[in-house]
Amino acid sequence: MLTREREMLTSELEQYRKTLTMLHTDGTPPGTSSNPAVRTLAQEMIGIRTRLISITEKEVTLLQEEILQSKSSIIVNEVPDTSTTAGDETGAAQGVPAVNEGRPLRMSSDIPGSAETIAREIDEVERLRQLLTAYYVEQQEALQVMPTQEELAQREAAANTASATDLIPFSVNKLHLNGAEGSAVLTQFTQRLSDPSIPESRRDMAPICTFKTRLFGSLIASEKRSLRPVGKHHYVARVRLQPGDTTLRIRDNSWQLRLRDDASAEDFLVTLYAPPGTQAELHVVSVQELIAIEDAHIPAWLPSEIALSDQGE
Numbered sequence: 001m002l003t004r005e006r007e008m009l010t011s012e013l014e015q016y017r018k019t020l021t022m023l024h025t026d027g028t029p030p031g032t033s034s035n036p037a038v039r040t041l042a043q044e045m046i047g048i049r050t051r052l053i054s055i056t057e058k059e060v061t062l063l064q065e066e067i068l069q070s071k072s073s074i075i076v077n078e079v080p081d082t083s084t085t086a087g088d089e090t091g092a093a094q095g096v097p098a099v100n101e102g103r104p105l106r107m108s109s110d111i112p113g114s115a116e117t118i119a120r121e122i123d124e125v126e127r128l129r130q131l132l133t134a135y136y137v138e139q140q141e142a143l144q145v146m147p148t149q150e151e152l153a154q155r156e157a158a159a160n161t162a163s164a165t166d167l168i169p170f171s172v173n174k175l176h177l178n179g180a181e182g183s184a185v186l187t188q189f190t191q192r193l194s195d196p197s198i199p200e201s202r203r204d205m206a207p208i209c210t211f212k213t214r215l216f217g218s219l220i221a222s223e224k225r226s227l228r229p230v231g232k233h234h235y236v237a238r239v240r241l242q243p244g245d246t247t248l249r250i251r252d253n254s255w256q257l258r259l260r261d262d263a264s265a266e267d268f269l270v271t272l273y274a275p276p277g278t279q280a281e282l283h284v285v286s287v288q289e290l291i292a293i294e295d296a297h298i299p300a301w302l303p304s305e306i307a308l309s310d311q312g313e
Contacts (some may be wrong), residue, residue, distance in 0.1 A: 002062070006055045013048045017039055026030045031145035031285055038200065041293035042146055048242055049139045050149070056132050063125045070118045120287050144204040151301060162187045165297045170211035170231040172281045175248075179293040182285030185271050187297045189234050192273075203229040207272065209237065215244035215261060227272055228303050233271040238287065238306050240265055269308065 017215045025029050030042035088204055104149070123223065147155070170181040177185065192198055206226040213221040221242045227235035227250075243263040259266075267287040274280040278292045287308055298308050 002055055002059050006052060006059065009048055009052045013045060013052065016045050016048065018091050020045070025201070029145040029200075029202065032202070034199055035198060039146075039196075042142065043152075046142050046146055047149065049135050049142070053132065053135050053139065056075075056128050056135070060106065060128050060132070063121050063128070063172045067118055067121050067125070070114075071119070073100055078253065093128070116272075145202050145231065147200070150229070154300040155190070155193045158190040158297075158301050162190040162194075162297055162299070165295065170260065175282060175284060176257055177283050177285040179289035179291075179296065182271075182283070182298040183293050184285050185285070186299055189230075189271065190297065190299045190301070193231055193234065193301060200230050200231055201229070201233045201275075203231065205229075207235060207274070208271065209272075210249045211239060211246055211251075213242045213244050213246040215242065220244065221246075225270075227270065228305070230301055230303065233273060233275040235274070235303070236302065236306060237270045238267060238308075239270055240267050241284075248282065250274075250280065250282070253282070254281055257284060269306070 020030060023035065023041070024033055024038045032037050032040055033042075040168065048226060144267070146273050165183065165187045168180045168184040169185060174181070197248060208230050209227055210223050211221065211223045212226065213217060223239070225239055226236050227237045229235050241259060243259045243261050246257040246259065248270075268284045269287055269290060271283045271285075272280060291298070291308055302308065
């Protein structure tokens with residue numbers, strides 16, 4: 001049953017692969033294509049590979065169990081039964097051949113549990129493991145761009161809540177946002193992530209943001225942090241910033257943030273939207289201010305390490 005299902009999925013995956021090859025010829029990741037049909041095919045292939053991996057792993061486990069059982073059976077069948085009865089001993093003493101009551105040896109290759117059968121099963125396990133390795137590699141490469149089924153569900157859940165969120169107008173050039181403006185930025189993120197017309201972006205290359213804070217002219221904090229890619233050129237991070245003047249730098253872009261000198265260190269959500277060929281939009285918003293907003297948009301797609309709550313990192 002598992003083998004038949006795996007073979008059907010393998011055939012289906014190969015058909016998808018051939019169609020994708022005809023539609024997408026520029027060598028770039030399919031998820032980044034401007035063609036929605038190509039992106040749909042790439043997403044479907046992720047789902048098929050996920051099922052193939054699960055089924056093949058089950059096959060390997062079952063085969064390994066059968067091999068262990070077969071080896072145990074051979075050991076039992078090859079142990080002769082040396083027990084004799086009193087009658088056997090009497091017959092042997094009188095010159096009558098003793099009857100062997102032990103179990104017969106099962107050495108035919110047609111008998112389950114034979115050495116030949118075990119060898120074939122071991123070869124099949126190795127073949128399936130090689131298939132699994134190939135599936136893992138393909139899936140890892142695909143997921144560097146395309147979202148998982150879980151992430152798609154999280155985007156959909158966030159879109160449902162974002163539809164009821166009021167968008168507070170704010171300038172895209174404004175760095176330090178208040179809680180309502182921060183909620184609006186996250187709502188925009190959700191809308192774009194949920195828009196099927198927008199291509200995905202690679203998520204194995206995260207921009208590095210450098211934070212340097214000076215207080216009364218002295219450097220009091222310096223940190224480099226990778227912003228977490230969440231898809232479609234959107235990035236987020238949660239950082240703890242000290243009071244004073246902080247310079248944020250990403251590649252050739254820099255921004256200046258001023259926090260009151262008498263303020264306490266505080267957690268901030270950093271958001272970056274940086275599609276190719278456009279000016280990067282960077283915003284920071286106090287986590288405390290954001291969660292204090294009534295009906296703030298806290299999307300389900302936020303990474304778990306962001307953990308927007310009233311607790312620190």
